[in-house]
Amino acid sequence: MSETNKRVVILGGGTAGWIAANLMAKHWEQEAFDITLVESPNIGIIGVGEGSTPPLKVFLDLIGCKEEEWMPACNATYKVGIRFNDWSIKPGYESYFHPFYSKTDDHTIPAFFHNSFLIRQGVDLEGLPDHFFLGVELAKQKKAPLPAENFPFETSYGYHFDSNLLGQYLAKVAASRGVKYKKATVREVVLKENGDVSHLLTDEGESIGGDLFVDSSGFKGQIIQQALKVPFISCAQSLFNDSAVVLPTDQVDEPNCQTTSTAMKNGWRWDIPLTNRTGNGYVYSSNFCDADAAETELRTTLNLLDSDVEARHLKFKVGRVQEHWVRNCLAVGLSQGFIEPLEATALDMVQETVVRFIEAYDKGQYTEQSRKDFNNRISHRFDAVRDYITAHFRIVSRTDTEYWRACGSNDKISPSLYSILSSWMQGKNITQELEQQQLDAYFPNISWNCLLAGKGIYPDKSQLRKGNELAHKYKTTDINKFIKACAMNYPTQAEVLKRYTR
Numbered sequence: 001m002s003e004t005n006k007r008v009v010i011l012g013g014g015t016a017g018w019i020a021a022n023l024m025a026k027h028w029e030q031e032a033f034d035i036t037l038v039e040s041p042n043i044g045i046i047g048v049g050e051g052s053t054p055p056l057k058v059f060l061d062l063i064g065c066k067e068e069e070w071m072p073a074c075n076a077t078y079k080v081g082i083r084f085n086d087w088s089i090k091p092g093y094e095s096y097f098h099p100f101y102s103k104t105d106d107h108t109i110p111a112f113f114h115n116s117f118l119i120r121q122g123v124d125l126e127g128l129p130d131h132f133f134l135g136v137e138l139a140k141q142k143k144a145p146l147p148a149e150n151f152p153f154e155t156s157y158g159y160h161f162d163s164n165l166l167g168q169y170l171a172k173v174a175a176s177r178g179v180k181y182k183k184a185t186v187r188e189v190v191l192k193e194n195g196d197v198s199h200l201l202t203d204e205g206e207s208i209g210g211d212l213f214v215d216s217s218g219f220k221g222q223i224i225q226q227a228l229k230v231p232f233i234s235c236a237q238s239l240f241n242d243s244a245v246v247l248p249t250d251q252v253d254e255p256n257c258q259t260t261s262t263a264m265k266n267g268w269r270w271d272i273p274l275t276n277r278t279g280n281g282y283v284y285s286s287n288f289c290d291a292d293a294a295e296t297e298l299r300t301t302l303n304l305l306d307s308d309v310e311a312r313h314l315k316f317k318v319g320r321v322q323e324h325w326v327r328n329c330l331a332v333g334l335s336q337g338f339i340e341p342l343e344a345t346a347l348d349m350v351q352e353t354v355v356r357f358i359e360a361y362d363k364g365q366y367t368e369q370s371r372k373d374f375n376n377r378i379s380h381r382f383d384a385v386r387d388y389i390t391a392h393f394r395i396v397s398r399t400d401t402e403y404w405r406a407c408g409s410n411d412k413i414s415p416s417l418y419s420i421l422s423s424w425m426q427g428k429n430i431t432q433e434l435e436q437q438q439l440d441a442y443f444p445n446i447s448w449n450c451l452l453a454g455k456g457i458y459p460d461k462s463q464l465r466k467g468n469e470l471a472h473k474y475k476t477t478d479i480n481k482f483i484k485a486c487a488m489n490y491p492t493q494a495e496v497l498k499r500y501t502r
Helices: 014-027 055-062 067-073 103-107 109-119 134-140 163-176 222-227 291-301 346-363 371-394 402-409 415-425 430-436 445-454 476-487 493-500
Strands: 006-011 033-039 077-079 081-085 095-099 158-160 180-183 186-191 197-202 207-209 212-215 232-234 243-250 259-264 267-273 277-284 312-315 319-321 329-331
Touching: 006 014, 006 207, 014 033, 014 055, 014 163, 014 212, 014 346, 033 163, 055 158, 055 346, 067 163, 067 493, 077 493, 081 134, 095 134, 095 445, 103 109, 103 134, 103 476, 109 445, 134 476, 163 180, 186 222, 212 222, 222 329, 243 291, 259 291, 267 291, 277 291, 319 371, 329 346, 346 371, 371 402, 371 415, 371 445, 415 430, 415 445, 430 445
Parallel strands: 006 033, 006 212, 033 180, 081 259, 212 329
Antiparallel strands: 077 158, 081 095, 186 197, 197 207, 232 319, 243 277, 243 312, 259 267, 267 277
16 A cells, blocks of 8 residues: 555445545544545435434534534434334333433432342332433423533433435535545446455446445445455344335424334334424335335324325345455445344444444554454444344234234344343343443443333233332332433423524
């Protein structure tokens, strides 16, 4: 590689491509890196992911994007967690909330862990996560996760946004950092004799050479899968969903600051509030339901059966490539893999991949020296996310359709997930299991406990006993008072967004 001009070529735009471009341009701004993003005018953006986890804020802060500027440009709203409806039929657990962390939760988490553990030992206590986290109350009151200055406690949050608009916004930021943009359709990836990528050939006959190539070409993986022949490891046996139908509905005056995931006959649907519309999508398995039936079910649920609003139909494959960095190519986004959108992990995976690649590339002085460790780390993260998402379906108590019966009886789960579920069912503290498997860095202990407790994976109430005074040392009424008092220090989301659009 040249010491004076290191050429990076990113194939494909979209949110993933522009995240990669911005992170690389920011990190190597003092180095001699020449970064070009090539995007076809004929290939649309999938644009399914309209929700994020808290790391997206870290990325946007890093590249200097201010919320009052980018959020109105992308019709964005705040997100403090996910509400799950109708995944469980167990009385009292038909709905639960998976919150993002707030510093104030440190005062209430011990009560949640205490109760959750003792219920599994046979004591009758309150175990639904909704009673123990600030995020639940913020979502209930539609409040923005921005505490007043006199309430200096960190509150983590994500966003909802129009993914097409976010990609366009990030493109402008990247251009301001010197990233070049080329609109062209790549028809061939040309390899060197040693197997490295040499250059890209466009339909117009132009040759685009580089030292490092980033494949952000979507599910087809034009470089990583097609040209370099890296095998794709499917997760279809543990995650059945492979299709989605998407329909917008009108915006609401006071948008929620939560994503809502509601179980359907053959999958689940999302409700994502933006400032200009509400995004709705039904994620389902084509082995149990065809596209017309899925669209009809979604339209019926949204009262759009007779509407002329056009639906979009999408197909996707779940799994990951065997290696994410091969020779002089890094795969990001859908080209490296996809674990369905249930917990909005896609952009987090893009960020993690690019950040860890930059670290490894720097450490190896722009060689492949650290490639093996990098690939192992990213694959482990993918597999950890896969197991967490798979658990949602495996522990479901619904049996009303063939789809849900298949999910609940599926034995094609990993040994890792089996150990976690077994530990929980045996009444053990799963913290130790997660730490032993080094999984708590991906989905932390809180998330696993909220998932298992929220879906009511507890003994039946008839099997529970009252317990002694020590077992009842935490009073739910006192916890609720504390949480409500904390929530008073937050403005409503509508107030904040109105300030941004003045």
